[in-house]
Each structure stands twice: as C-alpha cells, then as structure tokens.
Amino acid sequence: MALDRRCLGGFWSENQWHQELQDPQQRLCLGSVLAGSGELVGVCSGWMIVDELQLMLVLVDPRCRQGGLATALVSELLSQARTRGCQQATLEVAATNAPALALYRKLGFTTSGKRRRYYCNGDDALLQWRDLTNF
Numbered sequence: 791m792a793l794d795r796r797c798l799g800g801f802w803s804e805n806q807w808h809q810e811l812q813d814p815q816q817r818l819c820l821g822s823v824l825a826g827s828g829e830l831v832g833v834c835s836g837w838m839i840v841d842e843l844q845l846m847l848v849l850v851d852p853r854c855r856q857g858g859l860a861t862a863l864v865s866e867l868l869s870q871a872r873t874r875g876c877q878q879a880t881l882e883v884a885a886t887n888a889p890a891l892a893l894y895r896k897l898g899f900t901t902s903g904k905r906r907r908y909y910c911n912g913d914d915a916l917l918q919w920r921d922l923t924n925f
C-alpha cells in the first residue's frame with residue numbers, strides 16, 4: 791500500500807489489496823524486491839477472465855524506474871497468464887501517461903479504442919490490446 795500511495799496516490803484500498811492477493815485462481819499479482827533489504831519496489835497485477843488477462847496495474851518505485859523492472863514484471867505476468875490459457879491481454883491507460891504508453895508499446899500492445907474523459911481528472915483512457923497466442 792505504501793508503494794501504491796507513492797506511485798499512484800493509493801489506487802486500491804487495504805481491502806482491495808487483500809482481495810487481490812487472495813484469489814490465485816483468477817488473479818495474478820507479482821512483486822519485485824530489492825536484494826538485501828527485501829523492500830518491495832515493483833508490483834504488477836491482472837485478472838484472468840475466461841481467456842483474457844485484464845492488466846490492472848503496474849507500479850515501480852520512483853528510485854528504480856527506467857531500469858527495465860516494469861518490462862520484466864509485465865513480461866512475466868503475460869507469460870504466466872499465457873501458461874494458464876489466456877489468449878489476449880487488455881488494459882486501460884491514461885492518454886497522458888507517456889511512460890506507461892511507451893512501456894506497453896514496447897511489450898507489443900496496440901491501441902484498440904478510446905474512452906473519452908474516462909478518468910476523474912478528465913483524461914481520456916486508451917484501450918490497449920495484445921495477442922498472447924504468439925507470446
């Protein structure tokens with residue numbers, strides 16, 4: 791939750807985080823810790839719904855960004871979802887979030903639609919899609 795607060799101002803409540811970690815049949819959540827201290831510095835999570843992975847969030851501690859951590863976490867999440875039978879991955883990202891858009895582009899996502907003024911601050915959401923059958 792501390793990492794969530796630092797990166798996204800508290801995307802999920804404590805209760806939502808508990809739920810996220812208690813349903814391994816349908817939810818995947820991966821973390822990355824610093825060697826030595828064990829401090830959690832990266833998290834990504836997704837929901838598996840039928841044959842689709844819905845990527846819910848990716849967070850990397852500001853001190854550890856631009857070193858490939860998010861790429862490694864999301865790649866592993868997609869790989870595990872593929873192993874469990876998911877055929878596609880989807881997500882929504884704010885049109886103004888250039889680092890996240892670049893990350894998803896690098897990982898093979900393409901923009902499949904737009905939800906206008908989807909976020910509280912008025913930002914549009916861009917829907918991202920990736921085929922997992924070739925992952």
Ligand SMILES: CC(C)(COP(=O)(O)OP(=O)(O)OC[C@H]1O[C@@H](n2cnc3c(N)ncnc32)[C@H](O)[C@@H]1OP(=O)(O)O)[C@@H](O)C(=O)NCCC(=O)NCCS
Nearest residue numbers: 797847848849850855856857858859860861889890892893
């Ligand atoms: C988006 C985020 C997860 C990226 O984490 P990261 O560990 O820095 O990402 P990586 O180092 O794996 O970078 C992957 C690619 O993203 C792009 N990227 C990352 N940070 C960038 C930045 N500040 N500006 C532009 N592109 C950036 C680059 O294309 C990079 O590929 P390259 O290294 O080959 O050039 C991180 O910035 C973050 O936690 N942001 C706040 C939370 C957030 O917005 N999450 C996404 C929505 S839930």
